[in-house]
Amino acid sequence: MTKRVFDDLAEGLREAISVAKGEADPNSYRLHVPPSVDVKGIRARTGLTQRAFAERYGFSLGALRDWEQGRSSPDRVARSLLMVIEKEREAVDRALSAA
Numbered sequence: 001m002t003k004r005v006f007d008d009l010a011e012g013l014r015e016a017i018s019v020a021k022g023e024a025d026p027n028s029y030r031l032h033v034p035p036s037v038d039v040k041g042i043r044a045r046t047g048l049t050q051r052a053f054a055e056r057y058g059f060s061l062g063a064l065r066d067w068e069q070g071r072s073s074p075d076r077v078a079r080s081l082l083m084v085i086e087k088e089r090e091a092v093d094r095a096l097s098a099a
Contacts, residue, residue: 037079040068042086057085057092 018024043053043064050068054061059078066072074082085092 033076033080033083036073037082037086039064039074039082042082043068045086046089057081057096 015024043050046053048056050064051061053059054064063072063074063078067074081092
C-alpha cells in the first residue's frame with residue numbers, strides 16, 4: 001500500500017470519527033444512500049399492507065409492488081425516504097401528519 005493510499009484512508013477514518021462524535025460540520029460531508037434497500041422487509045416491519053404503506057408514504061401502489069418484486073428499483077430519493085422510514089418511522093409519521 002502506498003503512503004498516499006494510507007494517508008487517504010487515515011484522513012477518511014479521522015473524518016468518520018469526527019462525524020460519529022458529532023464534531024463535524026454537517027455541511028462538510030455527504031450522507032450515504034445505499035444503492036439498494038429491502039423494500040418488502042421495510043414495509044413488512046411496519047405491519048402495513050402494500051396499499052396502506054403506499055398511501056401513507058406517498059408511493060404509487062404499482063411502483064411499490066414493482067420494487068418488492070424486483071421489477072424495478074426505487075430511485076435515490078425514494079431509497080432515502082425508505083431508509084428514514086426504517087430507522088425513524090415515528091418521525092416520518094409526525095412530519096407527514098403535520099403537512
